[in-house]
Amino acid sequence: MNIRDSELVAGLLIKKGYELAAIEKEADIVLVNTCSVRQHAEDRVWSEIGKLKKRKKLTGKPIIGLIGCMAQAWQQAVFDKAPMVDLVVGPNNISAIPGLLDDLEAGFGRAIAVGKEQRDAFVYNTEYISDKSHCNVNIMEGCNNFCSYCIVPFVRGRERSRDAEEIIKEINSLVKKGVKEITLLGQNVNSYKSQDTSHKTQGKDKSVSFVELLDMVNAINGLEKFDFVTSHPKDANIALFEKMAELNKCRKFLHLPVQSGSDRILKKMNRGYTVAHYKKLAKAAKEIIPGLRLGTDVMVGFPSESEKDFADTYQLMQEIKFEAAYLFKYSPRLYTKAAELKDDVSEEIKKARHKILLDYQRQSHKKKE
Numbered sequence: 029m030n031i032r033d034s035e036l037v038a039g040l041l042i043k044k045g046y047e048l049a050a051i052e053k054e055a056d057i058v059l060v061n062t063c064s065v066r067q068h069a070e071d072r073v074w075s076e077i078g079k080l081k082k083r084k085k086l087t088g089k090p091i092i093g094l095i096g097c098m099a100q101a102w103q104q105a106v107f108d109k110a111p112m113v114d115l116v117v118g119p120n121n122i123s124a125i126p127g128l129l130d131d132l133e134a135g136f137g138r139a140i141a142v143g144k145e146q147r148d149a150f151v152y153n154t155e156y157i158s159d160k161s162h163c164n165v166n167i168m169e170g171c172n173n174f175c176s177y178c179i180v181p182f183v184r185g186r187e188r189s190r191d192a193e194e195i196i197k198e199i200n201s202l203v204k205k206g207v208k209e210i211t212l213l214g215q216n217v218n219s220y221k222s223q224d225t226s227h228k229t230q231g232k233d234k235s236v237s238f239v240e241l242l243d244m245v246n247a248i249n250g251l252e253k254f255d256f257v258t259s260h261p262k263d264a265n266i267a268l269f270e271k272m273a274e275l276n277k278c279r280k281f282l283h284l285p286v287q288s289g290s291d292r293i294l295k296k297m298n299r300g301y302t303v304a305h306y307k308k309l310a311k312a313a314k315e316i317i318p319g320l321r322l323g324t325d326v327m328v329g330f331p332s333e334s335e336k337d338f339a340d341t342y343q344l345m346q347e348i349k350f351e352a353a354y355l356f357k358y359s360p361r362l363y364t365k366a367a368e369l370k371d372d373v374s375e376e377i378k379k380a381r382h383k384i385l386l387d388y389q390r391q392s393h394k395k396k397e
């Protein structure tokens with residue numbers, strides 16, 4: 029999602045006459061597009077900004093902007109933590125960046141834009157893509173799920189679906205530029221729903237579901253392949269799997285984050301499904317979609333995760349045999365419910381559990397090769 033957001037920002041600036049610098053040292057403006065989802069990601073951002081300090085002290089350049097989810101989470105406090113930052117812009121405020129840079133270059137001091145509920149639709153009419161062979165396309169923004177460990181609903185806002193017509197228009201224009209493959213992006217794509225004004229029935233707009241959107245994407249001339257992330261196990265269903273099996277351009281890859289193999293932990297995470305439900309879904313998906321590759325996310329060290337909870341997660345991974353697994357260590361995030369719980373699994377144990385799952389996943393991959 030951040031890769032696409034960076035392209036959107038670059039596109040907005042190129043339209044205003046800016047050029048992309050070949051290397052950071054040559055840049056007059058450096059915008060750091062940030063992720064807040066784990067502490068590790070935030071730590072890296074502060075360290076990157078710290079590296080710019082020396083040049084800025086010597087030459088007064090570059091203008092430094094911190095944009096994206098950390099900007100929304102930290103807001104004004106960014107300037108206290110990193111006084112060399114000039115610009116702070118949240119993910120829904122990116123359309124303000126060109127104007128704010130004008131102000132900064134005119135010497136108006138620091139600039140901040142955060143808290144907008146929704147992006148301006150025009151940000152998606154970008155002329156800039158970094159990779160012509162594959163492009164990401166946002167179909168929705170934000171999330172309503174409030175998983176207890178997750179900062180996304182607080183920084184990206186409530187769930188909004190983009191208009192189906194707009195999405196199709198965007199993909200058509202990408203295809204004209206030579207893009208052959210796309211990934212549809214959303215925090216929870218299975219709850220996508222838009223009012224498509226091109227399908228008016230008896231004076232009423234027809235609502236377009238995610239499965240219907242997949243049909244529309246599959247029908248685009250010149251597009252060769254597409255996939256989508258991320259599906260939520262409480263919303264993914266048989267209709268989706270059947271559609272994936274049916275559509276010739278749809279990659280047979282499903283990213284279905286399980287997070288934990290323990291019902292007790294899933295409940296504390298507010299994930300809205302049980303391990304039994306997840307297993308049933310995974311089994312159905314594999315049966316219905318020939319050649320399916322199943323991916324997942326797993327988090328270790330959520331507050332109170334016991335040896336037994338972890339053993340259940342390990343067992344689930346052995347049972348389902350994911351083709352891809354993104355493994356994370358829990359870290360408390362600002363604003364979240366889980367941050368009120370005691371972070372009582374030590375870093376050492378988190379590391380050890382993370383390593384066990386990583387080793388398992390690597391080994392099972394090797395065996396498959």
Ligand code: SF4
Pocket residue numbers: 171172173174175178179180181215216260
């Ligand atoms: S579904 Fe849960 S983990 Fe995913 S973005 Fe929404 S709140 Fe975060």
